Amino acid sequence: MGVASSVQGKGSTNSNRRTSKELPETSESSATADNLANQSNDSNSTNLYEVKVLDDSVRLSGRQLLLEVGESGFRLLKPETQDAVLHFPWGQIHSWSHSLGKFSFRFFEERTKNIVKYSFEMADVPGLMHSILSIIDSILAKRKEQKISDEGFAKLLEVMDSCEDQDRLECIASATKMNYFTSEQALSLVSRCGAAFDKVEAAATIHPRLVDQNHFYLVLEALECAEDRENVWHRLTATKRQASRR
16 A cells, blocks of 8 residues: 555645535444455555544554555554554445544454454544545446446357356356446346356355445345355355455
């Protein structure tokens, strides 16, 4: 991750950012964690915000740190040196919430297999929320640019329909290496797999390559039983944990 471009502290303003009046008193948003799990940080766009840690549970309570927001996720840094204290990849951030002067997020801890809440007191909550939403919009925009064209998808369906059942999973795996898909397109692909095991594998394979992962439930409609749908989530969780170790 590149050097942070700005430090937002007490009294900092930005005419392009939302004012506190535009923020609700409290708000909580899903981080759509899996959506961002494997995004590479090919941009130096980051922002730093002065925060005071409020949680005793994370052994940082009362410390003044910098919260960095970038394309790889959040980082807590030492103010004097900007050395990283903790790193929170997007893929493990479960959700966040904010109110006037406070921000918190829930994070999946791989070591303990628990969701841990991190809470902070800070001045520029509107600026922080603007940074988070801007970065997520940027990541999703890059995905949409790589979405398969209608013509390309039609050709892919022709290939799927002409090949043997046992080859369709490999066809999907190959297509996801270069393209992103909508959930409706993914449903069409997964539905063309014959065996239940292949459908589970196909759904898990295509999930990271969706431009609208909040509609992944559409893809799961291709699976006929609840156990198979649960297996997909187990596969996705295992993949996310493996990626977090890299």
